[in-house]
Amino acid sequence: MFLAIVPAYNEGKTIGSVARGLFEHVDKVVVVDDGSTDDTFIEAQKTCAVVLRHEINRGQGAALETGHEYARKIDADYVLHFDGDGQFDPSDIAPALKALQESGADILFGSRFLGKQANLPFFKKFFILPLAKLLNYLIADSRLSDVHNGFHILTRRALDSIRITQDRMAHATEIVALVKKNRLKYIEFPVSVRYSEYGQCAVGGLQILRDLLLDKFIK
């Protein structure tokens, strides 16, 4: 079974079309409503998706791990991470899954910088992204062409090995670190990203750094 996990926080305007757009590419869609204060839950329920609801907002990493738990319980073979704001193109899913299956890798990371043209905002391109790449390199020894891209496909093996403990945005770095720690094979695949206003700012980057450092002291 191929399961799509869509973490959503106040995505009432887009979640319905995002979930419906996924059904022709995956077997099952799980929307994790992360304590939204708008009508995300109602809009998600109008689709055929399974809707898991966090009563209070816990962060994107927490929502993804809730989806992981559900995937493990229903014995999913492949899991897709797909953002709820409509920034990804569902037509990337089928070729990405095919590439993952053919490669024999455990996890696929979507990348904005492999072939496809990413219309990255200036500040993000020349300040946030290089810093994030440096952070990923220092913490996870990662040489991925893209960082903090939410498009991933995990095999069952990766799903069992990757247990996200970072509730907020540091999960992106944590996943890369867990791939290295568990010696999982990975590939990158070009995906399109359409930018909305939302994204990491400099303060968000510092928050990620703080979360990753604190994690070293939590049992």
Added chain:
Amino acid sequence: MLILFQILFSLFALFAIISVYSKKRSGLLSAGAAIFWTPFWLLAVVFVWLPNALTVVANTFGIGRGADLVLYVSLVVVFFILFRLSVKIEGLNRSITKVVRDKSLSEVLERDSSTRSARSE
């Protein structure tokens, strides 16, 4: 003026020591913490009444004034407490996430199983 401060501080320290023991008795404070805080407040009273003694201690660390030594040590202690609190809060956050996650999953899985059993009937 100094005498007034010394008296007030000594009363405060006395109150703190009484509070340490009452918390220890009611089980809110560990024996180790009580052993740390009692000499701490006693020493603070000694240094308030004998400020020159603190200056002697400060000088051994290469610091000119006793008050400066107190300031530096306090700053280090405050930062350490902030760090400990941050770690504790993050741990609590993860526990909250686990509760929230378990609840959301149990709601859906219960619904799934009741739907399945209704279909089989």
